[in-house]
Amino acid sequence: DIVMTQSPDSLAVSLGERATINCKSSQTVLYSSNNKNYLAWYQQKPGQPPKLLIYWASTRESGVPDRFSGSGSGTDFTLTISSLQAEDVAVYYCQQYYTTPQTFGQGTRLEIK
Amino acid sequence: QVQLQESGPGLVKPSETLSLTCTVSGYSLTSGYYWGWIRQPPGKGLEWIGSIYHSGTTYYNPSLKSRVTISVDTSKNQFSLKVRSVTAADTAVYYCARGEDYPNWFAPWGQGTLVTVSS
Numbered sequence: 359d360i361v362m363t364q365s366p367d368s369l370a371v372s373l374g375e376r377a378t379i380n381c382k383s384s385q386t387v388l389y390s391s392n393n394k395n396y397l398a399w400y401q402q403k404p405g406q407p408p409k410l411l412i413y414w415a416s417t418r419e420s421g422v423p424d425r426f427s428g429s430g431s432g433t434d435f436t437l438t439i440s441s442l443q444a445e446d447v448a449v450y451y452c453q454q455y456y457t458t459p460q461t462f463g464q465g466t467r468l469e470i471k
Numbered sequence: 472q473v474q475l476q477e478s479g480p481g482l483v484k485p486s487e488t489l490s491l492t493c494t495v496s497g498y499s500l501t502s503g504y505y506w507g508w509i510r511q512p513p514g515k516g517l518e519w520i521g522s523i524y525h526s527g528t529t530y531y532n533p534s535l536k537s538r539v540t541i542s543v544d545t546s547k548n549q550f551s552l553k554v555r556s557v558t559a560a561d562t563a564v565y566y567c568a569r570g571e572d573y574p575n576w577f578a579p580w581g582q583g584t585l586v587t588v589s590s
Contacts, residue, residue, distance in 0.1 A: 398576035407566055407580035408517065419578065451517060455574040459532040462517040 360384050360454050364463035370471040377439040379466045381452035386432045389456065396456035399428055399437045402465075403448045411450075412437065444470065473498040475567050475581035483561075483588050489554040493567030493581060494547070500525045501545050505570040507577060508541060508552045510563040513585075518563075522573055523550055530573055557588045 361384040371377040387396045395415035400408035410419045412428035415435055425440040439446055447470060452463040479491035493506070500506065507522035521531040523541045531539055535554070543550040554561055564585050568577035 396574075407568075407583050408577075409580070410576055410578035413576045453517075453576065455576055458530060458574050459534070460519045460574045462519070464516045 359459055360387065360457060360461050362452055362454055362461050362463035364450075364452060364466045366466060367464070368467040368469065370469045371439075371442045372471045373444065374441050375471075377442050377446070377468055379437045379450050379468070381430075381435045381437070381463050383433045383435075383454055383456075387454045387456035388432045395431055395435070396454055397428075397430070397435050398453045398455065399426075400451045400453065401446075401448045402451065408451060439468075442468075442470070473569065473579060475569065475579065477565060477567050477581045477584040479584060479586070481585060481587060483557055483586060484590050485558055485588055486556055489552070489557050489561060489586055489588070491552045491565055491567075491584065491586070492549050493551070494549050495569075496548070498569075499545075500543060500548050500550065505530075505573045505575065506543070506550045507568050507570050509566045509568060509577065509580075510561075511566070511583070512560075512563045520552065520554075520565075522570055524573070559588050562586065562588045 397415040399412040402408045416428045508520040564583040566583045568580040
């Protein structure tokens, strides 16, 4: 199985500041034939299901605010929130869908400082 | 707008079978997409259980494959999950979700249902 490791486990950022969450895969999730990274990001608020934010490592899902962006390639990826809003408090997960079984990172808890 | 809703018993005894159904509205299962089950133990991360196509083709997480069956009922626009021989380790919130392909990201997700394994 591909192991997804996120860092940090938790993060406190001031309102309006940048938040950065990292995700590292134990092997590449870049498919060379189409040059796509098979990596998604989700946001999960308390008592709610995960919500898709980003797929193909950097494509924002429809309706997701543009302060959310994804970057990286191969084995190292980053989710960036450019200007933290109060409603962004949540746990964030990365997921690889390069191969089966699809696997998720352990999650990063984002709080307001 | 597609919506998914999980249903089933919230309490299952150890060694018995956990059975859940996901009802899909706003989209016909026969139109395509893959339909999956993911679980989340209390306070923990996400684990993909398995996925099914409307044709009945299934894909399972090898870690659970020996105990899991996913099936589809296109006449009711539902798909179902069975987990046999459950233990306390199977206690989790179980989500159903749609995948555009297999393997793939999941969107949208159902609200989830908590299943507790306890005598």
